[in-house]
Amino acid sequence: MTLTIETVGGAGADLLAALHAAAVDDPWDRSAFAETLAMAGMTARLAISDAGKPVGFILVRQVLDEAEVILVAVDRAARRQGTARALLCQALGQLDGVRQVFLEVASDNAAAIALYRGLGFTDVGRRRGYYARPGGQAVDAIVLGNSPPFPCR
Numbered sequence: 209m210t211l212t213i214e215t216v217g218g219a220g221a222d223l224l225a226a227l228h229a230a231a232v233d234d235p236w237d238r239s240a241f242a243e244t245l246a247m248a249g250m251t252a253r254l255a256i257s258d259a260g261k262p263v264g265f266i267l268v269r270q271v272l273d274e275a276e277v278i279l280v281a282v283d284r285a286a287r288r289q290g291t292a293r294a295l296l297c298q299a300l301g302q303l304d305g306v307r308q309v310f311l312e313v314a315s316d317n318a319a320a321i322a323l324y325r326g327l328g329f330t331d332v333g334r335r336r337g338y339y340a341r342p343g344g345q346a347v348d349a350i351v352l353g354n355s356p357p358f359p360c361r
């Protein structure tokens with residue numbers, strides 16, 4: 209799939225909420241996206257397919273020389289075609305003066321963990337019982353970190 213990646217501003221909250229709903233079981237609502245997009249240092253990027261359809265997005269926040277990957281999500285119907293990797297590579301490649309990048313991922317999210325490890329992220333910590341799951345279970349968050357240069361082709 210040929211992708212176009214473009215940045216989206218605060219007006220993109222509806223679109224990101226719709227895409228998130230197509231990607232996860234517990235999506236953020238429009239106001240959560242609006243609030244997040246308004247945070248200092250936040251950049252949202254949208255991946256658009258060659259058919260003109262938005263298929264994924266990434267939110268990254270930079271504060272001084274650190275950045276955090278806040279969310280990456282790809283429409284269930286458009287997975288495993290390199291969209292998330294392309295979004296991450298563009299977002300990481302365009303960070304300015306960043307020395308470290310962090311993110312949190314659920315320890316049972318094998319797809320995302322493989323994605324991040326493939327881009328050079330390594331374990332830097334673990335938050336016990338960080339994510340609530342239906343039925344009262346809790347799942348650890350793994351904190352992953354990375355530094356430039358990132359292994360993007």
Ligand SMILES: CC(C)(COP(=O)(O)OP(=O)(O)OC[C@H]1O[C@@H](n2cnc3c(N)ncnc32)[C@H](O)[C@@H]1OP(=O)(O)O)[C@@H](O)C(=O)NCCC(=O)NCCS
Nearest residue numbers: 231280281282287288289290291292293313319320322323
């Ligand atoms: C995780 C997610 C963003 C991956 O999106 P994607 O566009 O399908 O990922 P890509 O096609 O770019 O995959 C890149 C690499 O990630 C890994 N990967 C992606 N999906 C995988 C899966 N289901 N199983 C194992 N590895 C996977 C692979 O290493 C893959 O490389 P390969 O296809 O060359 O083997 C997507 O599954 C998603 O939106 N999940 C729900 C939201 C989520 O979990 N976000 C991350 C929260 S921290």
